[in-house]
Amino acid sequence: MLMVTYGEIRRLVGETGAGWVVDPGPADDVEVVVPSGLGPVPVEAFPMPGVEPADLAKLAEQHPAAHPMLQARRTATGLPAGAVDWRDRWGHAWVTQVRDQGPCDAGLAFAFTAVIESMVRIEHCVWCVRSEGDPHDGLGLRCADPGSVQDYGTWISRNGICDPACWPYTTTNAAYRPTPDRPGRTVLAPQGTWFGLIPADQKRWLDAYGPALALFPVYPDFAAYSSGVYRHTGGGPLLGSQALAIVGYDDGQGCWIARNSWGTSWGEGGYIRIGYGVLGFEQNGMYCLINPEPDPWTMRRTHNGGLLARGGPVRHTDFQLLAPAADHRMRQWTCDNETTPYRSWTPGPAFGAGDLAYVPTLTATTYRRDLECLHTTRSDRLRHWYHDPAAKVWRDGGVFGPTDAAGVPGFLQSNVGAPGDLEVVVRLGRSGQLQHWRRPAGGSWQVAATFAQHVKYSGASLVLTNIGTYGTLDVVCVLDTGRMEHWRRGDAPGGWQPLHVFAADVHGSPVMIENQSVTATATAVGDFHLCVPSRGTVQHWCLDNQSPTPSWSLRATFGEQVAEVLGLTESSFDFALQAVVLRTDGRFQQYVHQAGSWQAGKVFGPS
Secondary structure, eight states, X not given: XXXXXXXXXXXXXXXXXXXXXXXXXXXXXXXXXXXSOOBOSSOOOSOOTTOOBOOHHHHHHHSOOSSHHHHHHHHXXXXXXXXXXXXXXXXXXXXXXXXXXXXXXXXXXXXXXXXXXXXXXXXXXXXXXXXXXXXXXXXXXXXTOOOOHHHHHHHHHHHOEEOTTTSOOOSSOOOOOOOTTGGGGEEBOOOOEEEOSOHHHHHHHHHHTXXXXXXXXXXXXXXXXXXXXXXXXXXXOXXXXXXXXXXXXXXXXXXXXXXXXXXXXXXXXXXXEEETTGGGGGGGOEEEOOOOBOOHHHHGGGEEETEEEOXXXXXXXXXXXXXXXXXXXXXXXXXXXXXXXXXXXXXXXXXXXXXXXXXXXXXXXXXXXXXXXXXXXXXXXXXXXXXXTTTTEEEEEEEESOSSBOSOOXXXXXXXXXXXXXXXXXXXXXXXXEEEEXXXXXXXXXXXXXXXSSEEEOOBOOEEOSOTTTOOEXXXXXXXXXXEEEEEEXXXXXXXEEEEEEOSSOOSOOEEEEEOSSOXXXXXXXXXXXXXXXXXXXEEEEEOTTSSSOOEEEEEEEOSSEEEXXXXXXXXXXTOEEEEEEETTSOEEEEEEETTEEEEEEEESOO
């Protein structure tokens, strides 16, 4: 094959007036080498067999967006003023970090993964890191096999795509053996659709829905790109095709904004701006995905207490609430947000053993991809329940734990093991301490630690972060003094360590979540948001984890007749916080944090 040097590409860029910058690092006599494997020549074209082209008007009607800005774009008749860039739109980041496919022909795996990660962020307001190795190796591809758009789209629609800890991307041709809990930790995505040939339609998709996948013909000058708007200069043969995630466009510069998978040292931090019409790029079409369904693993940091938002493909903004019912039992409530946010709460049947002592704590786990809950009993033990999706009933998981449990338990599934360990922190009545219990997969409940002193209330305030190998466990309790204390358990030896003492005049169990609206990357730790009762109202506190020296601050005091905070969640409605409280009259009330303040919502439940 004809050798093409960086000097040759620099000469051609100058002679043709292309205007973009060649990588300044290599000397002129260095040969341009593509850093990764490429797809076949010629470029694989759309449409995929059996896949209907996108009807944007019909999609907008069938799939209204939860995010108000996005919904406005779906129903708009024209394009926005000139540019869309999902790396930074409406004050938030929507695209995960650029990654490197290494020497393998895995560009399609990386482009599919990038698009799915962004669509989960856009439609559910939560970060989601997926594994390129899951579909690549699940298809039985080896390092040198590029696969096809059709094969990837079909496999992902049937099997979903898991996180890297379940099955990582490697270049070693390892046999595909994901962890046994894979079904519970996969993002499900329907078969994609295609649109193309008309750039205006492609822009409308990028504007109103999100990034899309496209294939681009690769010549040596593409590999030599460093910055600017790329226009083909000639010089060397067609080497193959590369799958890209198109994250936006800019009419002012006349270009598409594309994410490659050759690492951040290539191009503009891993991105390239491709001029309109270059090499007939638009005529190959674009492949798009809509309505991914995130897994419990993805959603677990954004809810706590008895409230969570379920990650379904259509009703992805529905809320589930587990609340006390008559005769010391529990009842599951559903708020159907499919057409109108916060429309109504519908009760399900009551269940339980008649021994509920405090409000229950609800979560979703990778076991059966369904709900589990925990509560303190009237005999001072802990009782575990899990939902059976086949029978659609709650089943008793048994009694365990200390003999003097005396508070609302914190409850979550951690990163340790596969399936992950179940973790519980609850107050001990006799000593006024906190006790940490753990149940590994296939094992039994066991004490992990006892810590803290002078604790008056424990709560659904146990949160798992991204810090360290397995993530830290953070919990907040209320002391006898009416102040709150923040504790953390990390990877390093030493167990639970106190971090902060803050607040005053607190009189109930705290509920805490990790908010993801302010995080710029998928691996960053979000701010902690905490709601706790105080003299008939709710105090809303925030720990700014974006600061080099995080500290707790009181954000608001809201509500009236508040006895307990039942649950707190971050919804897909523009990252809006949702809280449900138990009132002193025995009824429940929803509160929504919008436009910087808490707004009183529906009152429902027993009268």
